[in-house]
Amino acid sequence: MSDDVDDTDMTDTTTDAAADSEAGASADADSDLPPHRAAPRSGRLDSEERQGTPYTESQVIMPTVKIVAPFAFTFGLFITFHGSGSPGGGFQGGAIMAAVVFMIAFAFGIESTRDWLANTVVVALAVGGALAFAGIGLVPVALGGAFLQYDLLPIPILDPVKYGMEGVEVVGIAPIVSGVLMGLFFLLARGFNSEGSGFGNGSLGEDGSIDETGSLEEDAADAGGDR
Amino acid sequence: MTVSGFASPVAAQVTAIEASLLAFVVLTALATALARDVLAAVIVFGAYSLGMAALYTFYRAPDVALTEAAISAGVTTVLLLLTLAKTTRIDHDAVFEEVNLPAAGAAGFLFAGLLLTMGDIPAIGSPDAPVWSNPDVTQWYLTETYAQTHVENTVMAVLAAFRGFDTFGEAVVVFAGGIAALIVLHREVFA
Numbered sequence: 312m313s314d315d316v317d318d319t320d321m322t323d324t325t326t327d328a329a330a331d332s333e334a335g336a337s338a339d340a341d342s343d344l345p346p347h348r349a350a351p352r353s354g355r356l357d358s359e360e361r362q363g364t365p366y367t368e369s370q371v372i373m374p375t376v377k378i379v380a381p382f383a384f385t386f387g388l389f390i391t392f393h394g395s396g397s398p399g400g401g402f403q404g405g406a407i408m409a410a411v412v413f414m415i416a417f418a419f420g421i422e423s424t425r426d427w428l429a430n431t432v433v434v435a436l437a438v439g440g441a442l443a444f445a446g447i448g449l450v451p452v453a454l455g456g457a458f459l460q461y462d463l464l465p466i467p468i469l470d471p472v473k474y475g476m477e478g479v480e481v482v483g484i485a486p487i488v489s490g491v492l493m494g495l496f497f498l499l500a501r502g503f504n505s506e507g508s509g510f511g512n513g514s515l516g517e518d519g520s521i522d523e524t525g526s527l528e529e530d531a532a533d534a535g536g537d538r
Numbered sequence: 539m540t541v542s543g544f545a546s547p548v549a550a551q552v553t554a555i556e557a558s559l560l561a562f563v564v565l566t567a568l569a570t571a572l573a574r575d576v577l578a579a580v581i582v583f584g585a586y587s588l589g590m591a592a593l594y595t596f597y598r599a600p601d602v603a604l605t606e607a608a609i610s611a612g613v614t615t616v617l618l619l620l621t622l623a624k625t626t627r628i629d630h631d632a633v634f635e636e637v638n639l640p641a642a643g644a645a646g647f648l649f650a651g652l653l654l655t656m657g658d659i660p661a662i663g664s665p666d667a668p669v670w671s672n673p674d675v676t677q678w679y680l681t682e683t684y685a686q687t688h689v690e691n692t693v694m695a696v697l698a699a700f701r702g703f704d705t706f707g708e709a710v711v712v713f714a715g716g717i718a719a720l721i722v723l724h725r726e727v728f729a
């Protein structure tokens with residue numbers, strides 16, 4: 312397999328042969344470059360070549376998502392809010408609502424969806440859900456009961472047990488699940504941060520070419536997120 | 539919620555829907571294991587999860603079916619596809635992986651061993667099945683759920699009320715999973 316790229320120089324290897332065999336290309340590049348640079352480079356170019364157009368405006372996908380997304384989101388809300396009387400609950404409903412965001416990202420582009428759905432929203436969902444769940448659990452403790460002892464919840468008029476459970480599902484579990492799933496999606500779409508601290512510094516980010524797709528947005532998001 | 543509503547007469551023979559769903563699940567599972575191309579394996583795995591969700595619905599486990607459809611068929615497939623888009627994918631001529639005979643033998647041995655236990659498993663939906671008929675667990679939850687928690691969905695009552703502290707732990711695990719992904723990928727913000 313590596314015979315056909317033996318005599319080509321590095322540029323030919325990366326442009327022509329990267330798509331069909333980067334295993335052979337990286338093995339050949341060992342003679343020219345140190346091994347810790349050769350493998351990522353050839354793999355990187357192959358990945359770029361396939362991802363040259365990571366997003367295309369499809370006239371089929373966009374209208375479909377426009378029509379389906381409101382219904383899917385409403386279904387997610389129903390599953391979340393109606394978990395006490397029908398199958399479902401916060402976990403399933405939160406996952407469906409996060410899947411709606413994935414759908415929008417596939418139709419209208421991940422980066423524009425990332426800008427539309429700010430990092431603050433994702434973090435607020437995940438952290439707020441965890442704090443709300445813990446808060447609902449700790450209120451009965453403060454009133455002298457056990458953790459999550461719903462009948463001690465100070466809910467007027469309504470049934471504290473039923474609406475305490477609903478509260479856990481709606482403002483606790485569903486935001487955590489949807490927030491974390493959206494966060495994982497955006498994190499995976501951006502990928503590994505080679506400029507960060509730690510073990511990624513020396514091996515991957517040496518030539519600076521690894522992060523060119525996400526570095527600008529990342530800087531903007533970092534600036535916005537830190538303040 | 540009543541016993542009579544759930545334990546309807548069980549057909550001794552497999553229905554056509556059930557048989558086709560089972561065949562679909564087995565075929566997609568085999569295709570997932572044998573597909574040479576990773577992208578094809580991911581897509582077939584999504585189809586497998588969808589078949590499992592339909593099967594769970596057929597066996598009257600709608601809570602599990604919803605989770606399987608949303609998490610396994612939807613979210614996991616999307617995350618795997620995203621990961622594939624970020625990595626390299628090698629084009630293959632062959633459609634299927636060559637079968638590794640020792641691995642296939644081990645899997646077949648395990649399959650045969652599990653098959654031996656099938657005779658002792660009660661029929662699906664049988665009212666005499668211990669998991670359904672025992673008065674201390676299943677029947678206790680089914681009769682006590684509405685009296686103690688005032689909700690109709692026993693699954694949710696078990697998760698949020700009877701086992702609420704466990705569910706709090708699970709929610710924190712999900713939250714910690716998001717934080718762990720941030721740390722592993724050297725990021726400080728999600729979006």
